[in-house]
Amino acid sequence: MDDVTIALALHVAFVVLWIGGVAFVTTVLLPAVRRLEAPHERMQMFDRIERRFAWQARISTAIVGLTGFYMLYRLDMWDRFRHAAYWWIDAMVAVWLVFTLMLFIVEPLHLHRRLFGQSEPELAFRRVEWLHRMLLLISLVTVLGAVMGSHGLLLFE
Numbered sequence: 001m002d003d004v005t006i007a008l009a010l011h012v013a014f015v016v017l018w019i020g021g022v023a024f025v026t027t028v029l030l031p032a033v034r035r036l037e038a039p040h041e042r043m044q045m046f047d048r049i050e051r052r053f054a055w056q057a058r059i060s061t062a063i064v065g066l067t068g069f070y071m072l073y074r075l076d077m078w079d080r081f082r083h084a085a086y087w088w089i090d091a092m093v094a095v096w097l098v099f100t101l102m103l104f105i106v107e108p109l110h111l112h113r114r115l116f117g118q119s120e121p122e123l124a125f126r127r128v129e130w131l132h133r134m135l136l137l138i139s140l141v142t143v144l145g146a147v148m149g150s151h152g153l154l155l156f157e
């Protein structure tokens with residue numbers, strides 16, 4: 001089972017890199033951009049800085065997904081999707097799907113420009129801030145659930 005342990009170690013290391021980056025963007029970068037830039041320049045500035053993180057996040061999500069599905073396959077855990085006590089497995093896959101969609105489809109196609117609009121920069125920036133806060137919150141709840149659940153503290157049993 002050494003391979004599963006290695007997969008878990010890689011899984012957690014890349015979760016740390018990825019969600020840590022989301023925490024940095026949400027709690028440090030976005031507030032700094034808000035403070036330093038005029039409303040109509042904020043989105044541009046944020047785009048330029050976040051582009052570097054987007055690549056890191058793409059690589060991390062790919063490794064987290066591969067190692068996660070590898071563990072499910074090796075430990076044959078597929079039936080867990082049917083039990084409420086294992087909600088945290090569904091949550092991991094859901095968080096992973098949301099980010100994969102954002103990083104590989106929405107972002108590269110510049111859909112966020114359309115989604116967040118260009119005509120009202122203050123509103124657009126506020127939406128980006130709230131989106132990041134929500135993503136960070138669901139990611140942290142998922143981490144809490146995954147660690148508690150995989151160590152035997154199962155809620156909703």
Ligand code: HEM
Nearest residue numbers: 015065068069071072092093095096139142143146147150
């Ligand atoms: C396709 C997506 C994912 C799959 C298939 C997946 C699958 C798994 C599996 C099978 C385990 C081992 C559970 C056990 O030992 O009982 C695990 C552990 C873990 N996962 Fe995921 N995961 C995914 C995404 C994520 C995401 C997005 C996060 C964080 C937001 C996350 C956080 C964790 C953590 C922290 C653990 C370690 C729990 C521990 O051993 O203490 N995973 N994952």
